[in-house]
Amino acid sequence: MRRKNDILLKGALEEAFPDLLRFFFAEADLIFDLDRGFEFMDKELLELFPELQAKGGSRFVDMLVKTHLLDGLEKWMLVHIEVQAQNDVNFGRRMFQYFYRIFDRYDVPVSALAVFTGGKNQTGCSDFEYQFLGTSVKYRFNVYQIFDQSETELLEMNNPFALIVLAAQKAHSAHKMSDLQLGEQRLKIARAFIKHNQYDLERTRRFLFFLKTFLYIENSEINCKFDNEVSNLTGDKQVMGIIEAIKLVAREEALEEGLEKGIEKGLEKGLEKGIEEGIQKSRQTFVTNLLLNTKMDIIEIASLADVKVSYVKEIMKEVKRPE
Numbered sequence: 001m002r003r004k005n006d007i008l009l010k011g012a013l014e015e016a017f018p019d020l021l022r023f024f025f026a027e028a029d030l031i032f033d034l035d036r037g038f039e040f041m042d043k044e045l046l047e048l049f050p051e052l053q054a055k056g057g058s059r060f061v062d063m064l065v066k067t068h069l070l071d072g073l074e075k076w077m078l079v080h081i082e083v084q085a086q087n088d089v090n091f092g093r094r095m096f097q098y099f100y101r102i103f104d105r106y107d108v109p110v111s112a113l114a115v116f117t118g119g120k121n122q123t124g125c126s127d128f129e130y131q132f133l134g135t136s137v138k139y140r141f142n143v144y145q146i147f148d149q150s151e152t153e154l155l156e157m158n159n160p161f162a163l164i165v166l167a168a169q170k171a172h173s174a175h176k177m178s179d180l181q182l183g184e185q186r187l188k189i190a191r192a193f194i195k196h197n198q199y200d201l202e203r204t205r206r207f208l209f210f211l212k213t214f215l216y217i218e219n220s221e222i223n224c225k226f227d228n229e230v231s232n233l234t235g236d237k238q239v240m241g242i243i244e245a246i247k248l249v250a251r252e253e254a255l256e257e258g259l260e261k262g263i264e265k266g267l268e269k270g271l272e273k274g275i276e277e278g279i280q281k282s283r284q285t286f287v288t289n290l291l292l293n294t295k296m297d298i299i300e301i302a303s304l305a306d307v308k309v310s311y312v313k314e315i316m317k318e319v320k321r322p323e
Contacts, residue, residue, distance in 0.1 A: 011303040012164050012210045013063060013081065014040055015203070019161035021067070021079070024113060024144065032067050039066040041078075048101045064102070077109040078102055084116050084124060092128035096139045112141035117168055120147040146172070155192050160207070163193050167214055174215065183222035186215045187229060194233045204234060209300060283307060287315050 013020060017038055021028040028034075045064040063081040080098055084091060095112060102110050116124045126143040130136060146168045154162040154169075170177075170185045177185070193199075193207055208230055217223060283305060290301045291312070298312045305312070 007303055008210055008214045009083065009164075009168070010063065011300075012207070012214075015206060015210075016161045016164060017065065019159050023157075023159050023161040023165075024142065031069060033070045036068040040064070041066060044105075048105060049098070075108070077111060078106065080110065080112045082112070082114040084114055084118070087118070087122060087124070092125040092139075095141055096128040096137075099139060099141070114141060114143045116143065116145040117172065118145075119172060120145075155188075158196070160193055160196050160198055163189050163196075163207075164210075167211055170215055179217050179219045179222055182215060183217055183219070183226065186211060186217070187226055189215075190226070190230050191233065194230065201234065206300065209296070213304070284315065287312055288319055291316060291319055 018028075018032075018034045021032055021034070025031065041064040045062060048064075049062075062083070063079075065079050065081070066076050067079055068076050080102065082095060082098070088094070091114075095114060099110055099112055114124060114126070116122050122145065124143055124145065126140060128137070128139045146165050149162075149165070151166060151169070154166045166189055170182065170189070174182055190208060190211055193211075194204065199207065212223070212226060287301060287305050287307065290296055290305070296304075298309055298316070302309045302312050
């Protein structure tokens with residue numbers, strides 16, 4: 001569940017990146033050329049930090065983003081976002097390592113932001129300091145804790161990104177709520193988002209998909225209530241049945257089955273290779289099922305399955321998707 005939510009959160013941050021900048025930087029519209037778009041530099045991030053891949057993607061939500069400024073020049077800056085869920089005594093040091101590797105490679109202004117997604121009592125540093133024999137370094141970076149602002153404050157903001165923060169708050173506390181309570185909280189966020197009326201229908205669909213999957217509830221009656229209400233509020237009948245159609249639980253079962261078969265093959269072909277083949281097979285099956293049984297676009301499918309868009313396109317060539 002944690003990895004699925006990491007994937008969903010990363011997709012939501014990318015989708016709402018202009019509003020993210022406005023949320024964290026009050027003068028964003030006077031600093032950034034938001035109309036020029038953004039470049040999400042996942043490949044460059046892994047090249048700079050190969051240890052991230054070696055750790056199995058434990059820093060999966062890290063983002064390196066190229067943005068353009070409104071100064072009339074062809075310069076650009078990088079905004080690095082670090083989502084940290086647990087206390088880490090070496091966190092400040094690691095943030096400094098991120099900074100100097102990025103700055104050394106690209107020689108551009110770097111703004112770093114650490115978003116802490118743990119509980120209200122989570123402590124996170126905002127600097128790194130080094131000193132030895134007259135040589136010293138003091139590095140400070142932006143920090144934000146998702147519980148810094150109350151639910152009321154987030155709901156009153158005229159910024160859809162505040163609702164992603166609120167969803168993260170609810171996800172952190174979900175284990176303390178009944179399905180009925182979580183369902184009401186999810187509906188509250190959906191209503192607020194629709195009321196903002198700042199996104200077109202397609203982007204609204206994607207946010208609702210994120211919200212319903214991020215705050216996942218198995219109860220079909222509660223999901224049906226969610227579908228019916230957002231359908232009435234948006235006038236969009238395609239919103240209904242998303243969760244039931246994609247069957248996330250089936251994905252987990254398929255993954256387990258693939259791993260089991262992979263391990264069996266591993267006895268003959270080598271354990272590591274067998275497990276990898278099992279994972280690849282289950283991933284292919286999952287993408288195929290999404291293409292055949294849902295109306296999700298290929299970007300949503302790629303995000304949920306943790307694959308590249310090109311991978312989804314290749315599978316599309318082999319299956320006939322319903323109209």
